[in-house]
Amino acid sequence: MNKEQPNIFSALEDIDPPRRLSFAILSRIQKRKQRVARIKLAFLTISSVLSAVLLFPVVSYTLAGFTNSGFYEYLSLIYSDGLAILPYWKEIGLSLAESLPAFEIALLLSVIYALLESIKLAVKNAPVAFYQFR
């Protein structure tokens, strides 16, 4: 404002907010955070358990994929006579790569990722979900 002019509002007295107000607001925010964290934690727990349970059939499925694709046969060639196949390393390498059960591996990695991510987020949310604001 124009400082040269009288400001009648300077006569107004500043009112002090109640001391408990800041605490009340922070505790309301904390409660909200806690509620969200608890909901997240519930979902993450379910997701961790589901991924852990799912991991067993997916591992079996992936192992079966390796067997069915002939990957082990190509791999055993390397171990049986490594020196003999050395001149054909390109062909063997290509066959190995082709015989990899890509879908099964991707599925397994997805489940492992979901499990680890769920555990990580659950650990992150747990302190907020059970924190007591005083």
Place this chain on the structure above:
Amino acid sequence: MEKNDSELIADYLNGNEKSFEILMNRYMKPVYNFVFRLSPKNVDVDDIVSETFYKVWKNLKKFRADEKFTTWLFTIARNTTYDILRKKRALAFSDFDIEDGGNFLTDTLTDTELLPPEIFEQSENKKMVENLLESIPPLYREVLLLRYVNEFTFEDIGLILKKPLHTVKSQHRRAIILLRKILGS
């Protein structure tokens, strides 16, 4: 060194929980006083202030760095006040009507002097100023509070009230004229 508002917001968003508390405590008093004087006496100011800071916290991620935090904060405080007052029916829609209507003459007045010094001396009594504020419509009260108590520029007031600059200025002028009229009588 004391951090500015933007730094505190960035800190909070990066996980420093204490930063929001510092920010809130920094503006608790001005916001509380603004809400207190904008609302009728039968309204719980604590509720409105609490809701204001809760909304600030909830929307902190949406705050743009190129904005002025105080402008954003007072916009939320003002809107929250009116929302709650409307819900509680403590504020009639007629409270927003301009008493003297869209007076062309008052809009084009060039006299920007606030109030004559003799009236200022007379009005040093804080109770009187409080009563004076209470007696004018909220539409005028908010402009005067933002301008003279919280010391915002007209441009900032325009942003807070979401009104063009010329409207804010004419609202301010009318408020001054109304104050003079009341004090004169």
